[in-house]
Amino acid sequence: MSTTALWLTVVALGLYHGLNPAMGWPLAVANGMAERRGRAVVATVLPLAGGHFMAIAVALAPFALLGWYVEWSRVIRIGAGMAVLLFGAFRLVHRRHPRMLARIPPTRLAWWSFLMATAHGAGLMLVPFMLGLCAAPTAGATGHAAVVNYVAGATAGTALLVATVHALASLSAGIGMAWAVYRYLGLRFVRRAWLNLDAVWGASLVLAGATGIWLAA
Numbered sequence: 001m002s003t004t005a006l007w008l009t010v011v012a013l014g015l016y017h018g019l020n021p022a023m024g025w026p027l028a029v030a031n032g033m034a035e036r037r038g039r040a041v042v043a044t045v046l047p048l049a050g051g052h053f054m055a056i057a058v059a060l061a062p063f064a065l066l067g068w069y070v071e072w073s074r075v076i077r078i079g080a081g082m083a084v085l086l087f088g089a090f091r092l093v094h095r096r097h098p099r100m101l102a103r104i105p106p107t108r109l110a111w112w113s114f115l116m117a118t119a120h121g122a123g124l125m126l127v128p129f130m131l132g133l134c135a136a137p138t139a140g141a142t143g144h145a146a147v148v149n150y151v152a153g154a155t156a157g158t159a160l161l162v163a164t165v166h167a168l169a170s171l172s173a174g175i176g177m178a179w180a181v182y183r184y185l186g187l188r189f190v191r192r193a194w195l196n197l198d199a200v201w202g203a204s205l206v207l208a209g210a211t212g213i214w215l216a217a
Contacts, residue, residue, distance in 0.1 A: 003133060006129050006132050006133050007133070007165070009129050010126065010129055010130075010165055010166050010169075011165060011166070011169045012169075013125060013126060013129075013166060013169075013208075014165065014166040014167065014168065014169025014170040014172075014173070015169050015170070015172070015173040016173075016204070017052065017117075017122050017166070017170045017173070018169065018170035018171060018172060018173025018174035018175075018176075018177065019173045019174070019177050020120075022116060022120055023048070023052060023113070023116065023117060023120075023122070023170065023174065024044075024045075024048040024051075024052075024109070024112070024113050024116065024174065025045065025048070025174045025177045025178040025181070026178075026181075027048065027109070027112075028040075028041045028042075028044035028045045028048070028174070028175075028178035029041065029178050029181045029182045031043075031044045032044070032178070032182045033182065038179070038182065038183070041175075041178050041179055041182050042175060042179075044109060044178075045171065045174050045175045046171075047109035047110040047113065048109055048110070048112075048113040048174065049113070049167055049168075049170060049171035049174065050110045050113070050167075051109065051111060051112065051113025051114035051115075051116075051117065052113050052114070052117045052122065052167055052170055052171075053163055053164070053166075053167035054110070054114045055113070055114045055115075055117035055118045055122055055123050056117070056122060056123040056126060056162070056163040056166055056167060057123075057159065057160065057163040058114075058118070058123065059118070059122075059123020059124055059127065060123060060126060060127060060130050060159040060162060060163055061156075061159055063080060063127050063130065063131060063159070064130070064156050064158065064159035078212075078213050080127045080128055080131060080212055081128045081208075081209045081210065081211070081212030081213035081214075082209060082213065083124065083127075083209070084121070084124050084125060084127060084205055084206075084208050084209030084212060085205070085206050085208075085209025085210055085212075085213070087121045087124055087205055087209075088121070088202050088203065088204065088205025088206035088207070088208070088209055089202070089205075089206055090202075092202035092203065092206070093202075121205055123163075124205070125204065125205055125208045126162060126163075126166060126208075127212070128208060128209065128211060128212020128213075129162070129208075129211075129212070130158065130159055130162045131212070132212075133158050133162065
């Protein structure tokens with residue numbers, strides 16, 4: 001898979017995470033309706049995006065450090081893919097998650113978002129694609145030397161950039177979805193979307209893990 005395709009996947013997963021009710025946009029809708037202000041919708045989504053970014057960064061950081069061991073990169077990438085796949089299978093079997101909307105103080109929104117994204121494996125889903133980017137060859141170098149140069153010079157930076165790009169895409173989708181529900185779709189839509197995405201989320205983790213294994217093979 002090319003570098004462009006990997007980055008597009010990071011963005012697509014960000015949009016998907018932003019649309020997933022489990023990542024918090026229903027809380028933005030609830031706060032907007034409680035305060036009867038559209039501004040409250042956006043104000044709620046911002047700390048949620050910050051928490052999501054932290055969850056992604058924390059999940060990617062250990063694998064970015066493992067990227068220094070270039071001779072084990074294929075094993076690490078296959079192992080990461082297996083971890084994502086197995087976690088996705090677990091989520092398909094155990095599809096539990098809170099179904100009641102509750103107003104959460106702004107000071108706790110980022111922490112709540114961090115915990116939810118971590119529990120749902122949002123950062124883990126990105127690991128195979130981040131490792132693929134870390135292994136991408138740089139200009140002017142080929143083969144093993146290209147991998148060594150790229151990993152040695154940009155692994156941590158790549159992890160941070162992936163987390164940033166993904167979080168911005170998730171923020172955009174989350175704001176768009178929250179605003180659409182707040183202004184046009186109503187709360188009945190929230191209940192349907194919340195329930196219907198559970199299985200899709202688990203299947204997405206399985207697909208991301210299988211893709212990671214395929215990229216490393």
